[in-house]
Amino acid sequence: MTPHVIVAHNLGMTDTPAPLVFAPAASATFAQRVAVALNVELAGSEEREFEGGEHKMRPTVDVRGRDVYVIHQLHGDDTRSANDKLCRLLFFIGALKDAGAGRVTACLPYLPYARKDRRTQPRDPVTTRYVAGMFEAVGADRVVVLEVHNESAFDNAFRIETVRLETAKVFAQHLAVNGARSLVVASPDAGGMKRAQQFRSMLESGGERNVGMALMEKARSGGVVSGEILVGDVAGAEVIIYDDLIASGTTVLRTVSAARKAGAIKVHVAAAHAVFTSAARALFAPTGPDTVLISDSIPLSEDFRSLQGRRLTVCSVAPLFAEAVRRLHAGLPLDDVSRTG
Numbered sequence: 001m002t003p004h005v006i007v008a009h010n011l012g013m014t015d016t017p018a019p020l021v022f023a024p025a026a027s028a029t030f031a032q033r034v035a036v037a038l039n040v041e042l043a044g045s046e047e048r049e050f051e052g053g054e055h056k057m058r059p060t061v062d063v064r065g066r067d068v069y070v071i072h073q074l075h076g077d078d079t080r081s082a083n084d085k086l087c088r089l090l091f092f093i094g095a096l097k098d099a100g101a102g103r104v105t106a107c108l109p110y111l112p113y114a115r116k117d118r119r120t121q122p123r124d125p126v127t128t129r130y131v132a133g134m135f136e137a138v139g140a141d142r143v144v145v146l147e148v149h150n151e152s153a154f155d156n157a158f159r160i161e162t163v164r165l166e167t168a169k170v171f172a173q174h175l176a177v178n179g180a181r182s183l184v185v186a187s188p189d190a191g192g193m194k195r196a197q198q199f200r201s202m203l204e205s206g207g208e209r210n211v212g213m214a215l216m217e218k219a220r221s222g223g224v225v226s227g228e229i230l231v232g233d234v235a236g237a238e239v240i241i242y243d244d245l246i247a248s249g250t251t252v253l254r255t256v257s258a259a260r261k262a263g264a265i266k267v268h269v270a271a272a273h274a275v276f277t278s279a280a281r282a283l284f285a286p287t288g289p290d291t292v293l294i295s296d297s298i299p300l301s302e303d304f305r306s307l308q309g310r311r312l313t314v315c316s317v318a319p320l321f322a323e324a325v326r327r328l329h330a331g332l333p334l335d336d337v338s339r340t341g
Contacts, residue, residue, distance in 0.1 A: 016329075016330075017066065018040050018329075019038075019040070019066075019067045019068065019069050019325060019329040020043040020059075020061070020066050020067070020068045021034065021035050021040055021042055021043055021068075021069045021070075021071065021325070022042065022043050022045050022059065022068065022069070022070045022071070022092070022096075023042055023070065023071045023072060024045075024047065024072055024088055024092065025047055026072070026079070026080060026085060027072045027073045028042070029299070030071065030073055030109060030296060030299070030318060031071040031072075033296075033316060033318030033319075034071055034107075034318045034321045034325070036318075037318055037319045037321075037322030037323075038322045038325060038326060043059065043061050043063075044059065044060035044061045045058065045059050045092075046058050046060050047088075055091075057088060057091065057092040057095065058099075059095070059096060059099060062099075063096055063100060063101040064099065064100035065102045066101055066102055067103050067329050068096055068101045068103065068105070069105045069107055069325050069329075070089065070092060070096070070104065070105070070106055070107065071107045071109075071321070072085060072089045072106070072108060073085075073108075073109050073110050073297065073298060073299070074086055074089065074108055074110055074111060074112045075110045075112065075273075075275065075297075075298045078301075082112035082113075086112060086131070089106065090134055090135070091138070093106060093135070093138045093139060093140050094138040094139060103141045103142070104139065104141050104142075105140070105141060105142040105143070105144060105325075105328065106135060106140050106142070106144070107321055107324075107325065108143065108144065108145045108146070109145075109146050109295075109296075109297035109298070109317060109321070110146065110273055110298050111131070111145045111146075111148065112131070113127040113128055113130075113131050114128055114145075114148050114149040114150070114154065115149045115150075116128060117129075117149065117150045117153035117154070117157070118150075118153060128150075128153055128154065128157045129156075129157040131157075132157040132158040132159070135158070136158070136159055136160055141160060141161065142160060142161040142162070142163065142328070143158060143160065143162050143163070144162075144163040144165065144321070144324055144325075145162070145163070145164060145165065146164075146165045146166075146167065146272055146273075146295070146297050146317055147164075147165070147166055147167050147195075147244045147245075147295075147297075148164055148244070149244050149245070150191070151164065163324060163328070163334065165317070165320055165337070166198070167270075167272040167295055167315070167317060167320075168198055168199045168202040169202060170295065170315050170317060171199070171270045171293055171315060172199070172202045172203055174293060174313065174315050175203075175240065175270065175293065182212070182236055182237035182238070183203065183211045183212065183237060183238055183240070184211065184212035184213065184214050184233070184234045184237045184239045184264075185197075185199055185200040185203065185212070185213055185214070185239075185240050185242055186213075186215065186216060186230070186232065186234070186239050186240065186241045186242070186255055186259060187213075187214070187215050187216065187241075187242065187243070188241055188243050188251045188252055188254070188255045189215075189216060189218035189251065190218070192242070192243050192244065193215060195242065195243070195244060196213065196215075196242045197213065199242045199270075200213055203240075212232060212233060212234070213232055214231060214232025214233075214239065214259070215231045215232060216229075216251075216254065216255040216258060217229040217230070217231070218251065218254075228254075228258065229258075230255070230259060230262050233262075234259050234262045234263060234264045235262060235263030235264070236263060236264075236265060237264055237265065238264070238265060238266040238267075238268065239259045239264040239266070239267045239268065240268045240269075241255050241256065241259070241267065241268070241270070241289070242270050242271070243269075243270075243271045244271060244272055244273060245271055245272060245273035245274075245275050246269070246271045246273070246275060246276065246280060246283070246292075246294070247275040247276070247280070248277050248280055249279060249280040249282055249283045249288075252269050252271075252283065252289070253287070253288065256269070256287075256288065256289050266290045267289045267290055268289060268290055268291045268292075268293065269289040269291070269292045269293065270292075270293040270294075271292075271293075271294055272294070272295045272297055272317075273294070273295070273297050273298055274294040274295075274297075274298050274300060274304070274314075275298060276300070276301065276303075280304070281303070281304075284307055284310075284312070288311070289311070290311065291312075291313065292311055292312050292313070293313050293315060294313070294315070295314065295315050295316070295317045296314050296316050296317060296318070300314065320337070323337050324337055
């Protein structure tokens with residue numbers, strides 16, 4: 001697209017060039033939503049494919065001294081793997097720095113390898129840390145991510161500035177549970193308890209009632225998930241199972257079943273990242289949750305797109321990223337938008 005430079009009063013600033021926002025073609029749809037919210041156009045770039053799978057991407061506008069943001073959804077899909085998308089992004093960041101960009105921020109609705117943050121078997125890789133090292137190596141100045149799997153591991157992996165955005169406020173505004181007699185937030189495992197507690201606090205801050213907490217027992221051995229105990233009182237309540245992502249949906253379905261057996265009247269699920277494998281279709285069977293709420297950090301595949309508007313709702317986090325970019329560019333606090341690492 002033709003680059004468009006505006007005076008930054010549209011972003012809440014004065015006499016400062018607007019940030020340059022780039023996106024590889026694979027993420028152009030989401031990035032366009034961010035650009036619209038910022039009242040800018042995506043900056044011009046060129047992508048070329050070469051024989052043997054090699055490629056290049058370069059800015060077609062002058063970036064020298066500019067504040068640059070690159071938006072890319074790093075999930076694997078039918079056209080490109082997560083590895084391919086990550087490689088393209090890293091090379092483009094390197095090209096921007098070589099071209100004199102003053103500061104380059106990678107905005108990542110979905111960060112791959114975030115789940116591989118520790119060794120679970122002898123000689124295991126700690127891939128989250130390796131990914132962080134690659135961003136640092138090409139000269140990225142900052143990374144903005146949405147709802148990371150393990151906050152402490154993420155914070156410790158990076159040596160550059162990081163910003164963690166959260167979906168709690170976005171989801172809280174969309175969940176139609178105001179009429180519920182009793183409301184309980186459930187974590188599907190112990191690792192997500194802190195995240196669920198934060199969401200619970202968000203719900204309580206928006207009303208005049210207490211919100212309960214519940215925790216599902218979960219153990220994994222040899223790839224098999226077990227555990228049947230739901231800790232917490234959910235009888236007569238609407239339950240919201242809150243997590244960072246859904247892949248196969250196995251963990252969520254176990255929690256849905258346990259909540260219903262314990263007397264929950266409705267069970268909702270909210271998760272930032274719809275990593276949906278084919279097995280996740282079971283979420284929308286009669287035994288699945290009453291509603292599933294996800295973000296657009298990962299575009300829905302054709303298999304799941306037809307389910308929108310029934311039990312599946314997609315909330316856009318593009319305005320959240322736009323607000324983060326606006327404040328970062330202006331040097332404004334992020335306290336009520338995100339939590340920084």
